[in-house]
Each structure stands twice: as C-alpha cells, then as structure tokens.
Amino acid sequence: MRQETLARSAWRVFHLRSATLNGKKGMMDIWILVQQRHFGIEEVTFGLIAEARHIIADVGKFGRITAVAFGNGLSEELPKLGAYGADRVIYLQEEDVAGYHGELFARELVRLVRRDKPSYLLTAQSAEADDLAPRLAALLETALISRTVDFKIGKNSQPYAVRTVSNGYLFEEIQIECPAPVIISFLPSVLTPDDPNERVRAEIQIEPLAAQPSDLKTKLIEVTEADPETLSLEEADVIVAGGRGVGKGESFDIIYQLAKALGACVGGTRPVIDWQTLPFESQIGQTGKTVAPRLIVNCGVSGANEYTAGMENSHLVIAINKDPRARIFRFADLGIIGDVHEILPTLIKRIQDLKDSGQASSAIYV
Amino acid sequence: MLTAFDLLLIAGAIFIMGAGFRKRWAVLQLGRQERPRRDLVGLIRYLFGQARILQNRKAGWAHLAVFFGFLIPLLVIILAQFDFAMPAVIAFLLSLTAELLGLAMLAGLIYFLLRRLGSNEPRAPQKTILPVVVLLFMVVTGFLAEGARLAIIPNGFSWSAPVGWLLSLTLPNAPLMMQLLIRLHFFTLLVFLAMLPFTFMRHLVAGSLNVYYRRSGSPRAVKLLLLEAEPTGAKSIKDFTWQQLLEAEACVSCGRCDEHCPAYQAAKPLSPRKVMQDILCQMEQIGAHGSKWSTEGVPLLEEAISSEEIWSCTTCMACVAHCPLYIEPLDKIADLRRYKVMGQGRLPEEARKMVRDLELFRDVYGKGISLRADWAVNRQVPLISDDSTKVDVLFWVGCAGAFHPRYQQTARELVKVLQAGSVNFGILGKNEFCCGDPIHRLGDASIFLELARENIKQFNRHGVQRVLTLCPHCYNTLKNDYPRLGAVIEVEHASQFVARLIDEQRIQLKYPLEKTLTAHDPCYLGRANQIYEPLRQICRAVPRLILKELDRSRESAFCCGGGGGRMWLHDGLGRRINQLRAEEISRAGVDMVATACPYCVTMLEDGINSLAMEKQIKVFDIVELVSRAMK
Structure with a gap:
C-alpha cells in the first residue's frame, strides 16, 4: 500500500508537469462515472477508481483517472474522489438539475468525451447507469460491455473483458477491438475500493452545462421513492430479517414495525417461510435469496450455515438473539443478547423519536 | 383324459394369451436396446422364496398361498394326465398337498378379494377383481369335482383328500355332474390363461421377466x-x-x-x-x-x-x-x-447458485478450493502432495467436512480419532473437488463427470489406493460411480473405519455416557450400500450407552429429506420430511440421535429445533460420539 502511494505520487508529479498532455497518444485516460445518492458518493464509485488504477498499473503506462460527476450538492464530497485515487474530477454543476436526467447527462457526456477523447469509460451498473450507458454507446457509436466482472489489458495490448451471461450462470470473455472510448459497465458486487489517502487531492474542474433544459425532449416531473415493502429483497439497502426466535403470527408484527421505522425490507429464515408468515420470495439463505444490503438486522435468527450463506456479504450486520452462543453473532458487527420482543419496542421508539425531531434522515442511510 | 377338442381349446387359449403379450412386447421394443443381465438362479430363488413379497407379512403370506396353491395342484393334475404307476403313499401325499394348498389358496384369494373390495384408494391395483373371481371359481370347481369323483367311487374316509371326502358326503353319485365340474374347472383355467395379458395377472409374466432381467x-x-x-x-x-x-x-x-x-x-x-x-x-x-x-x-x-x-x-x-x-x-x-x-x-432457480459454485469454485458452498483445507489448520493433518511421503489412507473430507461450519467440527473430531488410532492418513486439501453427488442427483451429468474425472486424476497422480470418506454421499459416489470412470480405489466410510479401529482395539472408548440414544440410518450408507452394522457397533462400544431402535430403521429408515439435491431446493409443498423424522425420534424417548451424514445432521437438527421441545434431543455424528468417549 505504502509503495503504491509513493508510485502514485511520483506520477502525479509527472502529471502536474505535463498537464498539457491531455489527449495525446500513449497516455491512457480512464473515465469513471460518479454515482451519487442522497448527496453522497456511492462506494461503487471508489471501487471503479480502484478498478481503473489496476488497469493502468497492469499496462505500466502513464495514465490518468478522471471522475465525472453531475448535479448539485456534491461539492463537499468531491475531494473524496481524489483520496481514493482519481486524478481529475469533472463536475458538471447545475443547480436546476436535481437527480438523474438521462437525455441531459448523455448529451453533456458526449460533448466532453468528444473533446477529451478518453480511452475507456467505466460505470457501475445501477438504475441510472443502465439508462445512461446505452444512450452514450449509441451516441458515440461505440461498444458497451455490460455486466462486466473483470476487465484487463492482455497480451499485445489487447483489451478484454469478462462478463456474466445466462443470469450469472456462465461467463464469457470479450476481446475489444472497437476504437476508444469503449464503455464498460461493471457489476457492483465485484467492485472494492482501495484504502483512501486523505492527503491526496484531485484537480477539480467545474464545467457548466452546455445544453439548456429547454432543448430537451424529456422532462423530469417527479421522483417516487420505492416502497420498501414491495421492493425485492436483493435490491433492498436495509433489511430486517426475522427468524424462528421471533415467533409465529402476531409476534412477527414487531419485525414489520421495525422495518417500517427503518424504511427496510422484511426477510425471513426458512422456518418463518414454513409457517407461511412470509412468502417464499422473502426467504434469505441457501434455498432463498442471496442478499448484500448495507444494513441487515437479524432478529431471533440462530445463524445456521444455510441462512448465513445468503447474507454473509452484507455490509453492516446487527444481530439480536437470546442465546449468547448463537452462531449469528460471529457474523455480527453489533450483537445484542436479549429478547427481540423486549429490545425492539425500545429501538423502534428511539428511531421514531429521532425521526420526529428530524435528526434521523442521515442516520438511517447507513 | 384330454380329448382333441380340449387340445384345441388349450391351443386357442395359449394363442389369445400369446397375441396379447406380443402386442405388449412390441411396445417394450420402443425402448432403447440394451444388453441386460440374465439371472435364472435369482428368478427361481425369488419365485420359491418370495422374500421381497413377504416384507409385507399379511399380503406376502396370502400371495405365497395363492402362488403355490395354483402351481403345485396344476403340476399334480398335469402329471395325472399321463399313465404311469406311482407308489400309493406318494400319490396320497401329492393329493394331500394339493388339497391343503388349495385350501390355503382359497383363504388367500378371499383375503385378496376382501382387501380389494374394501380399498377405496384411487391408485390401488387395477383389473384385479375379475382374475381373483376366476381363480376363486377355479378352486371351488376343483374341490367340487374332487368331491363328485369321490362320491362316485366311495372308498370311505381318506387322509389324502379331507376336503374332497367332506364334499363327497353331500354330493350325489352322478358321473355327468362330475364330468361337468371337471370341464368347468378346466375351462376356467383356460379363461385365466387367455386373459393373463389383459388383466392384473400379466404380472405373472412381466414380473418374472423383470426379476430375470433386473x-x-x-x-x-x-x-x-x-x-x-x-x-x-x-x-x-x-x-x-x-x-x-x-x-x-x-x-x-x-x-x-x-x-x-x-x-x-x-x-x-x-x-x-x-x-x-x-x-x-x-x-x-x-x-x-x-x-x-x-x-x-x-x-x-x-x-x-x-x-x-x-x-x-x-x-x-x-x-x-x-x-x-x-x-x-x-x-x-x-x-x-x-x-x-x-x-x-x-433446473430449479434456487439450485442454480449451487451449480455455478460447483463450476467456478468446485464446491457446493461456493467458498473456493484455496480455503478447502482451512478447517484443518494447526491440527497436524498431513497434506498429500507431489513430494509428500505415501500415506496408507486418504481422508476424503467432502464439501460439508471442509466448509459446512457444523460439519467441519465433525471432520476435526475424525482427525482426533484417526490420530489416536495412529492411522497414517492424509488429505488432498485444495486438490480435492466436490465428488459431484449433489449435481449428479439433480440431473446434470456433465458437471458431475468433469468433477469426477478431475478427482480420479488426483487419485492416480498420488497413487491413492484406499479412501476414507466422512459423508455417505461421497462414499456412494466414490465407491460405485468412480470405478466405472476408471478409478481403482478401495473406499470405506468413516463409520466402518472407526468401527474397525475399535474392533482392533486401536482406540479405546473408556468414558461412559449414561444416555439413551437412537440411530438414524443415512440412506446412502444403509439402503444404497447395506452398511447398517458399524453405526450400531460403535454405539454398543460406548460404555453404558443404551441403544434404542426407531420404528423405521435399516432398510425401512425414513429419509432426513436432504438428499438428491433437496438440500438446495425450496421445500414449499406438503409437510417437511425432516420434521416427520424428528417427531418419530422424539417419540422414541431418547436423549440423543446418532447418524453418519452431514445432510442428516443438518436436517435432523433443524427438524428437532422446529419441535421446540423442552429438553432437546442432541444430534451427533457417530464420529463425534467416538471422540467424546475417547477423551
């Protein structure tokens, strides 16, 4: 890590000296699209930066990583991109644009790409990126590789990508012969960020939008938040999972209450599905869904391997169980020993109070 | 004596029967041609012993009675059509046997008839009533003919024909009636023969052939x-x-x-x-x-x-x-x-992840080969590699032993037992792939063959001759499938191996366990490979441990519900099999249940948990029991 940082500072020096190198031959410029959410930068973005750095390191050439961000309210967050390894940040700031706008973003990006001619454009798959990437590919008449799990420059500088096909059942390797800039869209689950170095800063260029909102054919009218109760478990950010320890029938209502307070999806272990308290779609585990939410609260779950196989990739794990020896505690970042029915009412009340006082909005987005 | 007309009738009956069977045989020929094994000795043993049929006591005995009640008198009557002298005692004995068997057959037929009439099961055997009635008619006319014959030539009571004698007392001396009854008896037999292929009774032929070609x-x-x-x-x-x-x-x-x-x-x-x-x-x-x-x-x-x-x-x-x-x-x-x-x-959606894990990581839990020996870290488990010294036996850990947290424990316990018994063993570590059983049972032969060939390559490369497996599914695959793919190995299951260590006194089970225990036979150890004893032998070797058998054990043991890839399939229909078995175990009133299979351990533990009993029955792998008694 230390060595890497040194190496990076070395070429940063070089880069600063040759700021005019922009777009010249032999220089690899990798662009990544910044993904934001509630005025914060999503972790996959840093994962993309790490991916771009590995590509540059593999080639052994000088290269530059440019992060492109849209919208407003990100100014405070942008230095993070530098800390994670981006060299330059292009920020298309527009006060009037709240949230994502496919047509506008695509137009602006095409303009920038035509101007700077990057080598590759990396995105992480999300609802927005899945809309934007095909638009870009069409406008730029270039190739788009979706569901990518790996991207490398092979022998003879031949770039290739590995992508999943058949619903993740198989992999295929794609050799890229299309001229730059090729768009590569990664599956978020394969992206892991490197450790940040807070002292490194990136050059931030603020660009005004060229297109006027009046030129656009599409208009954003309203954003409707998904109802966690109808959201598929795999897509949920926060999950409350109930197990055998919660109990049947009405006892299970406490789980719904917590989920409501947290804005979370409800999942369950197999016994709960067997009781028909929850439908099969809500089952987490070996024969159910494999989930990786930002937060999962396991209530009354003992943590058999058949369950943990479906949730072990979750980011933050909280477990509440009566049995101090329950296996679920091995997976928990926070373990609470006690009865679900004693702890949860207090917790729900605290969350409600926080929400009522208006302090909870950021606390809930873990 | 048979007349020419009778012979014609016999030929006619046989012709109808033959035509019926020929038609059915033609359908069989649509199947793929394969050279089957033939087993005449097995067929004869089957027909005369009827052991399989006797597994159900009542129906088995009734079947036996009808079978011999039909066969022996038929042979006796055919014999009687020829003129030859026979010592009187033998003739009398034959007559008595025929009569007694006829009676037994009568009882059997009545039992079957009542059973059929009393059953309202939709899938009960079809087209059975008519042949049973025909057979009944045949027995009754047979006895009546015998009675009529004895009424004509009265020679007093004879022990050789008790039923015939009894009937003769009520029947008149009428030769014509006797002739009529004999004809009736004979025609019934012909009708029975002719209708063989068209009723339930074709199993006489199809069943016998199936046993012959099994x-x-x-x-x-x-x-x-x-x-x-x-x-x-x-x-x-x-x-x-x-x-x-x-x-x-x-x-x-x-x-x-x-x-x-x-x-x-x-x-x-x-x-x-x-x-x-x-x-x-x-x-x-x-x-x-x-x-x-x-x-x-x-x-x-x-x-x-x-x-x-x-x-x-x-x-x-x-x-x-x-x-x-x-x-x-x-x-x-x-x-x-x-x-x-x-x-x-x-393939069902929920099992696809497991298949992908097998393709990518070579294990059913998707952890990866590089972590395959992690369970054995710091436990002095020798790794078999190109430059290791030769070991006597390869310990085949299996995916469950290597990765399943509950069963890793069992794998470690087995290592303790092996070390205590000074067994010179080793593991393949990351050169061991899944044996392929789960995917084979789910129906994908290509991945199975790929895995199997890789594993066999490892066996050959390291000169492995003896293998010890922890899981019965691995055992069955290595023992029965791998040899057909070119493996030359001798395979033993952990329960057999450990039972032998105890037998040879290489390990001592000293510490008593004052508990009542029952044994749950894993399907792939028991029914698949007929290994029932080692499990019980080990239980008996633990001092003071009381072994209680379950209602359904050995051949009839009830499955835990985890085999055949079911471990990876959603179980939403009907009741849960493991809970049924757990209930049966709880009825046995035991403290513990011992088994010898990772699936059984997982499924039974879950089943018993679901019963939410006050004093929970503990589930052990037999290996864990041994290591506990050794300490």
Missing part, C-alpha cells in the same frame, strides 16, 4: 450416464431402455413404494407408484394406437409427470428397496430430471 449391484441407485453414448434423460418413453419399460409393465401398483416414500408420506406431490403407472399408461396408449403412434408422435412424459413430482424426490431409494418386483421408480425419476436439466435447461 439390474445387478446392490445400490442400483442411479445409473451412471456417460454423455457420449446415451440420450440426455427421458423425454418420452422411447428414451427409456426396454428393461426400464419392462419394469413399468411389471408394476402391479401395490403401493409399497408410496408407503415408504418420504415425499409421499410428507404429502408432497410425488408418488413413485404414480410415476410407474403413468409410464405404463403411456405405453398402453401407444399400444392401443398400434402403428399410428409413429405418425401422431408419442406423448411426452412431462404431460403426465409434473416437475413438482420429480423435484420432490430425495433419492432415498426407499421405493427401490421395498418394491416386491425389483422395480426402480427412482431410476425413472433420475432420467426425468436429466431431461429437465440437460435437455431443457430447467
């Missing part, structure tokens, strides 16, 4: 599919071998498979009997169409047998073990699964 080998579980040579599973009956179709032909729909099928007992959609009867029904449809089937196309098996049915099977082999006619419904279900998976690519 497949060999004790597990006979699921035949190995070598992709190059065979079609991918069964789409229509034409994809079965003719021997498999003969099995359907032989099925009498007695329902013993259902009685023992865990899926059927748990009210899941599967009934092995229905599977066989569906196949038979399609064969009959095709038979009825005659030559038209080739133009109209054969019906597809999936029209009759739903995917819920075939995915409900745990491949526990209870249907195979309890079929009185050596029919193997499991074998057909396996072929149907193969067609679903390899022919149509319709």
Whole structure:
C-alpha cells in the first residue's frame, strides 16, 4: 500500500508537469462515472477508481483517472474522489438539475468525451447507469460491455473483458477491438475500493452545462421513492430479517414495525417461510435469496450455515438473539443478547423519536 | 383324459394369451436396446422364496398361498394326465398337498378379494377383481369335482383328500355332474390363461421377466450416464431402455413404494407408484394406437409427470428397496430430471447458485478450493502432495467436512480419532473437488463427470489406493460411480473405519455416557450400500450407552429429506420430511440421535429445533460420539 502511494505520487508529479498532455497518444485516460445518492458518493464509485488504477498499473503506462460527476450538492464530497485515487474530477454543476436526467447527462457526456477523447469509460451498473450507458454507446457509436466482472489489458495490448451471461450462470470473455472510448459497465458486487489517502487531492474542474433544459425532449416531473415493502429483497439497502426466535403470527408484527421505522425490507429464515408468515420470495439463505444490503438486522435468527450463506456479504450486520452462543453473532458487527420482543419496542421508539425531531434522515442511510 | 377338442381349446387359449403379450412386447421394443443381465438362479430363488413379497407379512403370506396353491395342484393334475404307476403313499401325499394348498389358496384369494373390495384408494391395483373371481371359481370347481369323483367311487374316509371326502358326503353319485365340474374347472383355467395379458395377472409374466432381467449391484441407485453414448434423460418413453419399460409393465401398483416414500408420506406431490403407472399408461396408449403412434408422435412424459413430482424426490431409494418386483421408480425419476436439466435447461432457480459454485469454485458452498483445507489448520493433518511421503489412507473430507461450519467440527473430531488410532492418513486439501453427488442427483451429468474425472486424476497422480470418506454421499459416489470412470480405489466410510479401529482395539472408548440414544440410518450408507452394522457397533462400544431402535430403521429408515439435491431446493409443498423424522425420534424417548451424514445432521437438527421441545434431543455424528468417549 505504502509503495503504491509513493508510485502514485511520483506520477502525479509527472502529471502536474505535463498537464498539457491531455489527449495525446500513449497516455491512457480512464473515465469513471460518479454515482451519487442522497448527496453522497456511492462506494461503487471508489471501487471503479480502484478498478481503473489496476488497469493502468497492469499496462505500466502513464495514465490518468478522471471522475465525472453531475448535479448539485456534491461539492463537499468531491475531494473524496481524489483520496481514493482519481486524478481529475469533472463536475458538471447545475443547480436546476436535481437527480438523474438521462437525455441531459448523455448529451453533456458526449460533448466532453468528444473533446477529451478518453480511452475507456467505466460505470457501475445501477438504475441510472443502465439508462445512461446505452444512450452514450449509441451516441458515440461505440461498444458497451455490460455486466462486466473483470476487465484487463492482455497480451499485445489487447483489451478484454469478462462478463456474466445466462443470469450469472456462465461467463464469457470479450476481446475489444472497437476504437476508444469503449464503455464498460461493471457489476457492483465485484467492485472494492482501495484504502483512501486523505492527503491526496484531485484537480477539480467545474464545467457548466452546455445544453439548456429547454432543448430537451424529456422532462423530469417527479421522483417516487420505492416502497420498501414491495421492493425485492436483493435490491433492498436495509433489511430486517426475522427468524424462528421471533415467533409465529402476531409476534412477527414487531419485525414489520421495525422495518417500517427503518424504511427496510422484511426477510425471513426458512422456518418463518414454513409457517407461511412470509412468502417464499422473502426467504434469505441457501434455498432463498442471496442478499448484500448495507444494513441487515437479524432478529431471533440462530445463524445456521444455510441462512448465513445468503447474507454473509452484507455490509453492516446487527444481530439480536437470546442465546449468547448463537452462531449469528460471529457474523455480527453489533450483537445484542436479549429478547427481540423486549429490545425492539425500545429501538423502534428511539428511531421514531429521532425521526420526529428530524435528526434521523442521515442516520438511517447507513 | 384330454380329448382333441380340449387340445384345441388349450391351443386357442395359449394363442389369445400369446397375441396379447406380443402386442405388449412390441411396445417394450420402443425402448432403447440394451444388453441386460440374465439371472435364472435369482428368478427361481425369488419365485420359491418370495422374500421381497413377504416384507409385507399379511399380503406376502396370502400371495405365497395363492402362488403355490395354483402351481403345485396344476403340476399334480398335469402329471395325472399321463399313465404311469406311482407308489400309493406318494400319490396320497401329492393329493394331500394339493388339497391343503388349495385350501390355503382359497383363504388367500378371499383375503385378496376382501382387501380389494374394501380399498377405496384411487391408485390401488387395477383389473384385479375379475382374475381373483376366476381363480376363486377355479378352486371351488376343483374341490367340487374332487368331491363328485369321490362320491362316485366311495372308498370311505381318506387322509389324502379331507376336503374332497367332506364334499363327497353331500354330493350325489352322478358321473355327468362330475364330468361337468371337471370341464368347468378346466375351462376356467383356460379363461385365466387367455386373459393373463389383459388383466392384473400379466404380472405373472412381466414380473418374472423383470426379476430375470433386473439390474445387478446392490445400490442400483442411479445409473451412471456417460454423455457420449446415451440420450440426455427421458423425454418420452422411447428414451427409456426396454428393461426400464419392462419394469413399468411389471408394476402391479401395490403401493409399497408410496408407503415408504418420504415425499409421499410428507404429502408432497410425488408418488413413485404414480410415476410407474403413468409410464405404463403411456405405453398402453401407444399400444392401443398400434402403428399410428409413429405418425401422431408419442406423448411426452412431462404431460403426465409434473416437475413438482420429480423435484420432490430425495433419492432415498426407499421405493427401490421395498418394491416386491425389483422395480426402480427412482431410476425413472433420475432420467426425468436429466431431461429437465440437460435437455431443457430447467433446473430449479434456487439450485442454480449451487451449480455455478460447483463450476467456478468446485464446491457446493461456493467458498473456493484455496480455503478447502482451512478447517484443518494447526491440527497436524498431513497434506498429500507431489513430494509428500505415501500415506496408507486418504481422508476424503467432502464439501460439508471442509466448509459446512457444523460439519467441519465433525471432520476435526475424525482427525482426533484417526490420530489416536495412529492411522497414517492424509488429505488432498485444495486438490480435492466436490465428488459431484449433489449435481449428479439433480440431473446434470456433465458437471458431475468433469468433477469426477478431475478427482480420479488426483487419485492416480498420488497413487491413492484406499479412501476414507466422512459423508455417505461421497462414499456412494466414490465407491460405485468412480470405478466405472476408471478409478481403482478401495473406499470405506468413516463409520466402518472407526468401527474397525475399535474392533482392533486401536482406540479405546473408556468414558461412559449414561444416555439413551437412537440411530438414524443415512440412506446412502444403509439402503444404497447395506452398511447398517458399524453405526450400531460403535454405539454398543460406548460404555453404558443404551441403544434404542426407531420404528423405521435399516432398510425401512425414513429419509432426513436432504438428499438428491433437496438440500438446495425450496421445500414449499406438503409437510417437511425432516420434521416427520424428528417427531418419530422424539417419540422414541431418547436423549440423543446418532447418524453418519452431514445432510442428516443438518436436517435432523433443524427438524428437532422446529419441535421446540423442552429438553432437546442432541444430534451427533457417530464420529463425534467416538471422540467424546475417547477423551
């Protein structure tokens, strides 16, 4: 890590000296699209930066990583991109644009790409990126590789990508012969960020939008938040999972209450599905869904391997169980020993109070 | 004496019978041709012992009575058609035997008739009443003819014909009536012969043929599919071998498979009997169409047998073990699964992750080969590699032992036991792949073969001759499937191995355990490989431990519900098999249950947990029990 940082500072020096190198031959410029959410930068973005750095390191050439961000309210967050390894940040700031706008973003990006001619454009798959990437590919008449799990420059500088096909059942390797800039869209689950170095800063260029909102054919009218109760478990950010320890029938209502307070999806272990308290779609585990939410609260779950196989990739794990020896505690970042029915009412009340006082909005987005 | 007219009638009856069987035989020929094994000795032993049929006591004895009550008197009467002298004692004895057997047959037939009339089961044997009535008529006319004959030539009481003598007392001296009765008796036999192929009674021929041609080998579980040579599973009956179709032909729909099928007992959609009867029904449809089937196309098996049915099977082999006619419904279900998976690519969604894990990581838990030996870290477990010294026995850990947290513990306990017994063993570590059982049972032969060949390559490379497995599924695969793919290994299951260590006094079980315990026989150890004793032998070797058998044990042991890939399938239909078994165990009033299989341990622990008993029954692998008693 230390060595890497040194190496990076070395070429940063070089880069600063040759700021005019922009777009010249032999220089690899990798662009990544910044993904934001509630005025914060999503972790996959840093994962993309790490991916771009590995590509540059593999080639052994000088290269530059440019992060492109849209919208407003990100100014405070942008230095993070530098800390994670981006060299330059292009920020298309527009006060009037709240949230994502496919047509506008695509137009602006095409303009920038035509101007700077990057080598590759990396995105992480999300609802927005899945809309934007095909638009870009069409406008730029270039190739788009979706569901990518790996991207490398092979022998003879031949770039290739590995992508999943058949619903993740198989992999295929794609050799890229299309001229730059090729768009590569990664599956978020394969992206892991490197450790940040807070002292490194990136050059931030603020660009005004060229297109006027009046030129656009599409208009954003309203954003409707998904109802966690109808959201598929795999897509949920926060999950409350109930197990055998919660109990049947009405006892299970406490789980719904917590989920409501947290804005979370409800999942369950197999016994709960067997009781028909929850439908099969809500089952987490070996024969159910494999989930990786930002937060999962396991209530009354003992943590058999058949369950943990479906949730072990979750980011933050909280477990509440009566049995101090329950296996679920091995997976928990926070373990609470006690009865679900004693702890949860207090917790729900605290969350409600926080929400009522208006302090909870950021606390809930873990 | 037979007249020319009688001979003509016999020829006619035989002709009708032959024509009927020929038509059915033609349908069998639609199946794939395969050279079957022939077993005349086995058939004779089967016919005269009827051991399989006697597994059901009442029906078995009734069957035995009817069988011999028909066969022996028939032979005696045929013999009587020839003129030759016989010592009187032997003739009398023959007569007495024939009469007694006739009586037994009468009792058996009445039992069967009442059973059929009293049953309101929709899938009970079909077309049985008529042949039973015909047989009854035959017995009654036989006895009456005998009585009439004795009434004409009265020679007083004779011990050789008690029933005939009794009847003769009530019958008049009328030769014409006697002739009439004899004819009636004889014609009934001819009618019976002629209707053989058209009723339930064709099992006399089809069943015997099936026993004659039955497949060999004790597990006979699921035949190995070598992709190059065979079609991918069964789409229509034409994809079965003719021997498999003969099995359907032989099925009498007695329902013993259902009685023992865990899926059927748990009210899941599967009934092995229905599977066989569906196949038979399609064969009959095709038979009825005659030559038209080739133009109209054969019906597809999936029209009759739903995917819920075939995915409900745990491949526990209870249907195979309890079929009185050596029919193997499991074998057909396996072929149907193969067609679903390899022919149509319709593996149930929830199992796909496991398949992908096998393809990418070579284990069913998706952890990766590099972590395969992590359970053994710091436990002085020798690793077999190119430059290691030769070991006596390879400890085949299996995916569960290597990765499943509950069963890693068992693997470590076995290491302790082996070390205590100074066994010179080693593991393959990251050179061991999944044996392929789960995917093989789910119906994907290609991944199975790939894994198997990789593993066999490792065996050959390191000169492995003896293998010890922790999991019965690995055991069965290594023992029965791998040799056919070129492995030359001797395989032992941990329970056998440890039982031998105890026997040879290489380990001592000193510490008493004052508990009552029951044994749960894993299907792939018991029914598949007939290994029942080691489990019990070990239990008996632990001082003060009391072993109590379950109601259903050994051959009849009830499955835990985890085999056949069921561990990776959603279980939403009917009741849960593991809970049924857990209830049975709790009824036995024991403190512990010992088994010898990772699936059984997981499933039983879950089943017992679901009962929420005050004092929970503990589930142990037999190896854990041994290491506990050694400390």
